[in-house]
Amino acid sequence: MDSRPDISAQAALAASVRRPVTFAFLDLKGEPIRVTNAPYSFTFADTGDEDLDGFTFDAVDPRVVSVGPVKAREGGTETLTLQLSGLAGVDDELMTQIGNRSNWAGRDCRLWRAMLDPHDMTRIGAIWSFYTGYMSVPKISGDRTGQVINMSVESYLAFFGQASNRTYLDQQSYDPGDQSAALAIAIANGASKRS
Incomplete structure (x- = not known):
């Protein structure tokens, strides 16, 4: 699998109307999370990537799960923040997982991108990998009306560069x-x- 868009995806990126979508994998011990902000769920086959092939990435509302911007800097990327829903009664299982440090600390987080046709929402070109890192620190915030989990993710370079x-x-x-x-x-x- 390439870490850059293929020719078809590059053409879609250059179009005046475009629809990029993100696929996220969080390797939580025992209950990995695979989600996408695409308008429908995707199941992958024959990509050559063991974290994609044979797995379904569930379509979720971007207000429930969101991925912060990936910003490059010397020595790797800046800390990436993923925001997950942490509602009491709805996300109790996820909150229990996050409560045990061994379920997430130093485990993989991977992100991929793909392009969709803005008219019929079919995929254009191949999916490409654009970020891989380690989950490092979750912070739970919110109030009575809502609660979120902000998961910090460090790039491999930043993780290994620490003293x-x-x-x-x-x-x-x-x-x-x-x-x-x-x-x-x-x-x-x-x-x-x-x-």
């Missing part, structure tokens, strides 16, 4: 006989340490 704050200099606390940290410091300081 780990780990060091091997404390190895001796795990293995009392390990002198590698002292030796490494001695070498860095231009001395040699002999035991």
